[in-house]
Amino acid sequence: DTGVSQDPRHKITKRGQNVTFRCDPISEHNRLYWYRQTLGQGPEFLTYFQNEAQLEKSRLLSDRFSAERPKGSFSTLEIQRTEQGDSAMYLCASSLLGLANYEQYFGPGTRLTVT
């Protein structure tokens, strides 16, 4: 399977702990996006990378959140000092710059529960 993969699929953590999620995009895709989805809502944009450069961050992304894509391949999203409000599904998507119609392909997501 050469789709987008995410690890872990589920994470339960206590408030105040740090967590890190990983996303492996489709191999030839140079754009990588992070979204967050809460119950009853559609995904909301957090940040995106073109190759290794992080080009935009949403205001949803507080300074407790950091994302990296060190070699333009996989990406990590770290949340420091987690809060209960961080509980959500974190989705990663990838696309190919120049791919017609801005199509993005999503991974299975990481479900974060902060207790």
Add this chain to the structure above:
Amino acid sequence: TQLLEQSPQFLSIQEGENLTVYCNSSSVFSSLQWYRQEPGEGPVLLVTVVTGGEVKKLKRLTFQFGDARKDSSLHITAAQPGDTGLYLCAGPSGGGSNYKLTFGKGTLLTVNP
């Protein structure tokens, strides 16, 4: 801010029935994408519509893009339990070179056997 409103929010029908769900905006989108999402999984891309008035068919699913490219609809013929899921519409809204997607809240469809 470009917003997408989806209706209905919830839909529960019997197997074999037909249904239509809607995605509306006051803004023009260069394209709209439809995704289906199952519980605990990521959205799966179904189709992209680009041209105003365009109609695309995917087996029993028919997608239409409004002439003014502000709205779209998804019609399912003879729904089956396997069609159950959250149907999301999304459109690029970043401007410039950021093609981040803006999503609607989705229509949660349940098809009962």
